[in-house]
Amino acid sequence: MLIKEKSEMNLVKKPIIILVLRSLFSLYFIINSNFVIMETENQSKIAEWVEQYSDYLLGFALSKITDRNLALDLLQDTFVSAMKSEARFEGRSSAKTWLTSILNRKIIDHWRQQKARKTDAVSHYSTSSEESGDWILEKNEVAVETAEQVIIKEEKQADLHDCMAKLPDQWQGIITAKYFEDKKGEEICNEFEVTSSNMWVIVHRAKTALRDCLGQNWFS
Amino acid sequence: MSKCDEIQTWFEQSLEENISPTKRMKMRFHLMRCKCCQGYTKDSIQIHSTFKNLKSRASRLTAEERARITKEVLK
Numbered sequence: 001m002l003i004k005e006k007s008e009m010n011l012v013k014k015p016i017i018i019l020v021l022r023s024l025f026s027l028y029f030i031i032n033s034n035f036v037i038m039e040t041e042n043q044s045k046i047a048e049w050v051e052q053y054s055d056y057l058l059g060f061a062l063s064k065i066t067d068r069n070l071a072l073d074l075l076q077d078t079f080v081s082a083m084k085s086e087a088r089f090e091g092r093s094s095a096k097t098w099l100t101s102i103l104n105r106k107i108i109d110h111w112r113q114q115k116a117r118k119t120d121a122v123s124h125y126s127t128s129s130e131e132s133g134d135w136i137l138e139k140n141e142v143a144v145e146t147a148e149q150v151i152i153k154e155e156k157q158a159d160l161h162d163c164m165a166k167l168p169d170q171w172q173g174i175i176t177a178k179y180f181e182d183k184k185g186e187e188i189c190n191e192f193e194v195t196s197s198n199m200w201v202i203v204h205r206a207k208t209a210l211r212d213c214l215g216q217n218w219f220s
Numbered sequence: 221m222s223k224c225d226e227i228q229t230w231f232e233q234s235l236e237e238n239i240s241p242t243k244r245m246k247m248r249f250h251l252m253r254c255k256c257c258q259g260y261t262k263d264s265i266q267i268h269s270t271f272k273n274l275k276s277r278a279s280r281l282t283a284e285e286r287a288r289i290t291k292e293v294l295k
Contacts (some may be wrong), residue, residue, distance in 0.1 A: 043294050046293055046294065047290055047293075047294065050286065050289055050290045050293060051286070051290075054281050054286060054289065055280045055281055058280070058281055062274075072281075072285060072289070075289060076288075076289050076292050076293065079289060079293040080292070080293055083293055083294075156270065157270060157273070157274055160267070160270055160271075160274070161274070175271075178236075179268075179271040179272070179274075180271070180274070185236075185237070197229075200229050200230075200232055200233045201229050203229075203232045204225065204228050204229040204232045207232065207263075207264050207267055208228075208260075210267055211260070211263050211264075211267070214267075219262075219263050219266055
């Protein structure tokens with residue numbers, strides 16, 4: 001009697017276990033495929049951003065640092081960081097602004113590293129007869145000077161870039177068209193609906209405003 | 221527009237295009253005696269050259285560079 005009951009119980013249990021296992025498997029596949037879809041979506045979004053914003057971001061990086069290869073490396077790092085933290089991007093600002101802020105942080109980190117390296121000292125073990133057996137600590141003067149010059153140049157360009165951003169839109173547009181896009185005077189006048197003499201007055205006023213914004217130290 | 225503003229505007233124009241000989245003469249005479257405008261022209265040239273420098277480096281990514289970045293990012 002008991003044996004019969006046991007075998008009946010087993011007959012009931014088996015389909016339930018199979019059912020549970022089946023649902024677990026299907027749940028696993030659903031979750032897994034969702035992750036795959038999300039990852040693919042994420043990758044295609046980042047690829048789209050590379051296509052859309054890399055030129056702008058390269059220009060931004062090059063306005064602050066002189067080395068093109070370094071700018072490309074920082075650009076790459078920016079997209080890698082964006083890929084990693086894409087989930088945290090809430091969309092409150094545009095993707096362009098978000099990527100620019102990541103790149104800006106990377107540039108600042110680079111400057112910090114450069115400044116730290118500037119103060120690095122070179123130590124070596126002296127083998128000369130006078131100081132034999134002493135550790136000599138000396139500053140690498142040539143390297144320091146070069147790094148300093150580069151930093152100053154980069155900072156000056158960054159200052160100019162920041163000051164330009166403070167100009168009124170029309171002035172900024174005229175300066176950009178004139179000095180960065182190589183547009184001819186007539187073209188600029190048509191685009192901004194100003195006369196030729198007005199355009200030169202605006203160029204003069206924009207440069208005066210830049211001069212005030214940059215301060216005397218920038219020019220020394 | 222004050223005399224200095226006018227001269228400085230002419231100076232800006234002269235950096236990019238030809239200005240009339242009369243304007244050029246007036247500008248030169250003024251620049252000889254006006255310290256303020258001398259300072260402006262010096263600073264303006266520096267800003268101008270920094271613009272040129274910035275422009276020369278502001279270029280687009282090549283197709284190879286773009287492909288490399290995309291590949292590295294999606295790796």
